[in-house]
Amino acid sequence: MTWVFLSLGAAAFQTVRNGLARSLAGRASPALISWARFAFNLPFSSLLVVALVTLFGVPHYTAAYFLYCFATAITQLLGNVALVAAFERGNFAQAIVLHKLEVVLTAAFGVLFFAEAPSLYGWAGVVVCSAGMLLMNHGRAVGPAGWRRAFHIDLGTMLALSTAVLLTLAAFALKEANTLFVAANPRVGAGRFEAAAHTLLHSTWMEVVVLSVWLGWASPGQFRRVGAHWRRMLGIGVTGFCGSLGWYWAFSLTFAAYVKAVGQIEAAFAVVLAVLVWGEKEVWRQLPGIVLVMVGIALVLLD
Numbered sequence: 001m002t003w004v005f006l007s008l009g010a011a012a013f014q015t016v017r018n019g020l021a022r023s024l025a026g027r028a029s030p031a032l033i034s035w036a037r038f039a040f041n042l043p044f045s046s047l048l049v050v051a052l053v054t055l056f057g058v059p060h061y062t063a064a065y066f067l068y069c070f071a072t073a074i075t076q077l078l079g080n081v082a083l084v085a086a087f088e089r090g091n092f093a094q095a096i097v098l099h100k101l102e103v104v105l106t107a108a109f110g111v112l113f114f115a116e117a118p119s120l121y122g123w124a125g126v127v128v129c130s131a132g133m134l135l136m137n138h139g140r141a142v143g144p145a146g147w148r149r150a151f152h153i154d155l156g157t158m159l160a161l162s163t164a165v166l167l168t169l170a171a172f173a174l175k176e177a178n179t180l181f182v183a184a185n186p187r188v189g190a191g192r193f194e195a196a197a198h199t200l201l202h203s204t205w206m207e208v209v210v211l212s213v214w215l216g217w218a219s220p221g222q223f224r225r226v227g228a229h230w231r232r233m234l235g236i237g238v239t240g241f242c243g244s245l246g247w248y249w250a251f252s253l254t255f256a257a258y259v260k261a262v263g264q265i266e267a268a269f270a271v272v273l274a275v276l277v278w279g280e281k282e283v284w285r286q287l288p289g290i291v292l293v294m295v296g297i298a299l300v301l302l303d
């Protein structure tokens with residue numbers, strides 16, 4: 001059950017990371033906040049891999065492995081940018097809960113692309129989560145009056161849902177990268193920590209390169225903001241490293257849907273943070289919908 005504790009720990013670190021990112025929303029662009037997550041993560045993931053290479057030697061890599069690392073990097077990068085942008089256009093708790101619908105998308109992707117058909121519990125979870133999302137939308141302070149508010153999809157909602165899709169794709173890509181690493185290096189064994197560490201490093205440096213090039217071309221002046229916010233950005237990097245390592249390792253030990261289901265505890269953490277730190281009173285009206293989403297997620301876990 002190591003993966004359960006890894007998932008819980010990763011969810012806690014990710015909540016803190018998202019809270020720090022939320023505190024920078026409006027002070028720095030979503031792209032720069034995402035760059036900080038990966039750039040300030042890179043020194044820690046690099047040191048970890050250097051230690052592993054010193055102990056076990058340089059591993060064997062394949063072209064397919066790097067291809068899946070790149071797919072992980074791009075989908076995770078875009079998902080992180082979309083989530084930070086959602087923080088600017090909606091409340092914190094809603095953005096977290098909506099993007100946590102990735103567990104339902106994981107089940108759906110499994111059916112469509114991996115021949116993994118959910119049980120009746122799984123399909124019930126999909127329906128309940130969808131109902132919860134509508135009810136949560138109905139509890140928002142913005143949108144048309146009456147029942148039509150439940151079906152009101154604004155930019156913040158779309159960004160959070162886009163995050164869910166992108167992070168679902170990232171989970172499958174990194175899981176495949178870990179599998180390819182173990183296949184090329186059989187000595188890694190069942191623990192698979194080494195696979196998770198290497199995949200984290202390679203996807204992270206790719207993310208840093210892509211975002212640095214993009215920011216340098218599209219908005220070079222953004223980098224001047226790093227000096228003013230480096231302490232929070234360092235916090236984002238440290239918590240991002242700890243959370244990502246937990247996710248990457250957990251994904252290598254069990255099914256992606258199981259890891260994502262346990263990771264939904266982050267939604268509860270987010271509600272507490274939203275109420276206590278930012279005083280988002282709108283959350284209280286959305287609690288019934290949030291509860292339904294959590295119940296639906298629990299049903300998916302029973303699959």
